[in-house]
Amino acid sequence: MAAAACRVSVFPSPQELGPALAQLVAERAAAAATGGGGGRFSLGLSGGSLVGILSRDLPPAAVGPAAPAGWLVAFCDERLVPPEHPESTLGAYKAQLLPRLPGPGPRVLALTPGLAPAAAAEDYAAQLRQAFPDEDIPVFDLLVLGIGPDGHTCSLFPGHPLLQEKEKIVAAITDSPKPPPERITLTLPVLNAARMVVFVATGEGKAAVLKRILEGEEENPLPAARVRPHSGQLRWFLDEAAAKELTIPLEKHSIL
Template sequence: MSSNCQIRVFPSAAELALSLSQLLVNESKGVDNFRIGLSGGSLVQLLSRELPKTAGLNTEGWKVVMCDERLVPFSDPESTYGEYQRQLIPLGLLSESQFVIIDPSLPVEDAAADYEKKLRELFPGNDLPNFDLLILGIGPDGHTASLFPGHPLLEVTDKIVAPISDSPKPPPQRVTLTLPVINAAKTVVFVTTGEGKAAVLKRILQEVSDPLPAARVCPVNGKLLWFLDESAARDLTCPVEKHSVL
């Protein structure tokens, strides 16, 4: 495990959420045009619940990208941006104009190219976008974003956004940030809760052979944080930091 990796374990998902919110305050403080990549799933509910009551959080200059997105209409419950549009944006912390979104009306190859163009505009002059912060999740199979075990996209190095039309998890058509972009971020945080993730976390964090997609995340010049609750971390025998914020 890399020396720039920290595993933080919290007694509960509620305490994890409080600490994650404080991390957002700390990471964005004093940063003009804070550029953050978000994932979907339970993170949408967590941020929608915690951010409105987080003291000291200033989201005025934020630009928000989806780490991956499903090629479905925003009205579809499978749309990650659609869920933020329904749950977080109405709270007034972020406006629709602060989100960088795909065009779901395009074929998947064109949607990826269009999204890459938008990211290039967000990071002018950079060969690789260097996000200030990426928040990722993991699946029970060890996938992260839409990078799945054994999939050719894991080896892509010449694109910052890639299309996928054969996702093993529906819906099949998606666009995703590639590993080089993820590993160029200044800070990457994995947020994982629940005993259902315990076995795969042990494999990701403690086994070196045949690394799963999430295990390939190792920021080149940044830091990697794991925010876990005790249920998710129960099988780990490697060193961890125990945190409590309540």
């Protein structure tokens, strides 16, 4: 991936990264609220460690024009487990973030419980099409994505056939190499249609894969390296531990 294709911001630790990420979300929300998009801010969220980061730092930033009343929140992937299950992304955000946002809260698109994988994917795709009625492929204002040590993002895994999906906006996966095996995920056409995508990665365990993604020119790119918005912006928010092997130009941020 060419360095000029994205901006890479590096922070001393997750504690400094979190407020900057929250400020970015708030800025994009305020821009959507005051722009020509009818006042709605569409936000796609991944789970994992992002839940804790956003839950800690986003609520104080979500005020004024960035208030959540005008947000549409969807999840970039979801495990096929009940909302109360510890692996549920919806459950994690309902427990940690959503109660802390100033009311009235956002509209949240949630997985319909109890459906088989293919039906769950079709149901979630139908929800998205209803929420984005004028777009063949939903165009999110902002997607906040994580990345695994193997280079996966959402539930798009290295070498998996879903990386070639061109038609579906939501796909089912029944053989996830990371448990639980049954999931749904946004596909690359949706990720690459977004107005902005920001990847968040922290910790030394991500350093090697980030070097491959951001500096490598691989014949068969890792899933996260395939996320390159066609007309939108691509950002990376890293801590110093995750960025330690990178030699490309970096925007380094000091402790405030």
